[in-house]
Amino acid sequence: MDIAPGVGELDLHPDHLPDGLVVANRLGLVCSFNAEAARLTGTAPAAALGRPVEAVLPLEDPDGRRWWRVTNPYRGLSTRSGQPERNLLLPGGREVLVAARYVRSRPAGPVRRLVVTLRGTDARQRSERSNAELIATVAHELRSPLTSVKGFTATLLDKWDRFTDEQKRLMMQTVDSDADRITRLITELLDVSRIDSGRLEIRRQPVRLDEAVRRHVKTLVNGGCPAERFDLRVTEPLPGLWADPDKIDQVLGNLLENAVRHGAGTVTIEMHRVPPSTTRPEGTAVTVSDQGPGIPEEAMHRVFTRFWRGGDGGGTGLGLYIVKGIVEAHGGTVTVGRSAGGGARFRFILPAGTPAFLA
Ligand SMILES: Nc1ncnc2c1ncn2[C@@H]1O[C@H](COP(=O)(O)OP(=O)(O)OP(=O)(O)O)[C@@H](O)[C@H]1O
Ligand SMILES: [Mg+2]
Numbered sequence: 001m002d003i004a005p006g007v008g009e010l011d012l013h014p015d016h017l018p019d020g021l022v023v024a025n026r027l028g029l030v031c032s033f034n035a036e037a038a039r040l041t042g043t044a045p046a047a048a049l050g051r052p053v054e055a056v057l058p059l060e061d062p063d064g065r066r067w068w069r070v071t072n073p074y075r076g077l078s079t080r081s082g083q084p085e086r087n088l089l090l091p092g093g094r095e096v097l098v099a100a101r102y103v104r105s106r107p108a109g110p111v112r113r114l115v116v117t118l119r120g121t122d123a124r125q126r127s128e129r130s131n132a133e134l135i136a137t138v139a140h141e142l143r144s145p146l147t148s149v150k151g152f153t154a155t156l157l158d159k160w161d162r163f164t165d166e167q168k169r170l171m172m173q174t175v176d177s178d179a180d181r182i183t184r185l186i187t188e189l190l191d192v193s194r195i196d197s198g199r200l201e202i203r204r205q206p207v208r209l210d211e212a213v214r215r216h217v218k219t220l221v222n223g224g225c226p227a228e229r230f231d232l233r234v235t236e237p238l239p240g241l242w243a244d245p246d247k248i249d250q251v252l253g254n255l256l257e258n259a260v261r262h263g264a265g266t267v268t269i270e271m272h273r274v275p276p277s278t279t280r281p282e283g284t285a286v287t288v289s290d291q292g293p294g295i296p297e298e299a300m301h302r303v304f305t306r307f308w309r310g311g312d313g314g315g316t317g318l319g320l321y322i323v324k325g326i327v328e329a330h331g332g333t334v335t336v337g338r339s340a341g342g343g344a345r346f347r348f349i350l351p352a353g354t355p356a357f358l359a
Pocket of ligand 2: 254257258315319320
């Protein structure tokens with residue numbers, strides 16, 4: 001690995017650190033107290049320096065125990081090298097994440113320096129809050145089809161003889177489609193979790209985008225959508241594309257299904273080559289537009305977020321989030337706008353990509 005010039009003589013002031021840093025000497029007196037530590041504790045560096053670290057940082061664990069008494073860095077076990085990160089409380093109940101390192105001159109020798117890092121928990125609390133919201137939404141989404149499944153199966157078991165075959169078939173069909181909805185939601189959630197954790201794997205192969213689009217249109221037509229609703233316009237030649245065919249199918253599937261289900265009128269699919277520029281390599285642009293109500297201007301920035309739904313089209317609102325995740329994992333971009341006919345217009349651009357063995 002290359003070492004950047006200047007790294008050898010690390011010119012870093014403790015105030016440049018994003019975390020709070022408190023250092024105590026061998027007597028337990030504070031000898032360094034950076035700006036972030038001052039911000040988190042509300043104590044000025046001048047008021048901290050030279051004072052005992054226990055007095056400057058009167059930390060308690062969530063059970064109200066004094067942390068310094070529990071950990072006892074100077075007189076505790078001489079083989080300890082520090083304390084793992086813990087959530088502790090400062091006076092006034094402010095939460096901080098605290099970790100400590102015990103610096104000894106020789107193994108099992110006395111502690112020469114005590115280095116403590118402090119981190120605010122705001123960001124963590126925010127992400128915990130958004131996880132809690134996500135769990136609530138998912139639970140809600142799963143509950144409504146399950147309530148319907150449970151309702152129909154319980155009714156059928158209870159009053160089997162009172163229904164005609166036709167009524168029973170109708171109920172079983174509803175149960176069947178609710179079960180499909182749950183499976184689809186779970187599949188989508190697994191994709192969302194792969195996208196969020198950066199674990200979405202892209203297995204690149206040569207992909208014929210125009211053929212893939214034709215295949216999707218055919219599936220929709222076979223499913224009962226009139227063929228006249230689709231207008232495919234390909235400007236030849238399209239550049240070669242190395243992409244993950246299954247993932248590209250997911251992108252096309254959702255955009256076309258959205259245009260049919262949430263949009264109206266003719267669905268136009270345009271494809272053309274995007275020449276290389278200083279900001280991006282050569283690629284292919286695919287535009288899907290329809291003549292429906294479109295996406296309201298004020299909601300355009302939200303369509304790619306999780307669980308956003310405009311009308312009552314009966315989806316889960318994860319499709320476009322997954323589309324964006326997949327396109328970006330390919331190094332591409334996706335945008336939303338308004339079509340000339342007033343409907344929605346989605347456009348994604350995929351870079352030509354390189355075979356996996358060259359990447
Ligand atoms: N072509 C379109 N015209 C009008 N509204 C659209 C169009 N495409 C998407 N939308 C709106 O955006 C919302 C989100 O779309 P998205 O594909 O993310 O979810 P969904 O289709 O509702 O569910 P699913 O997760 O099954 O795809 C839709 O619910 C719909 O309100
Ligand atoms: Mg959708």
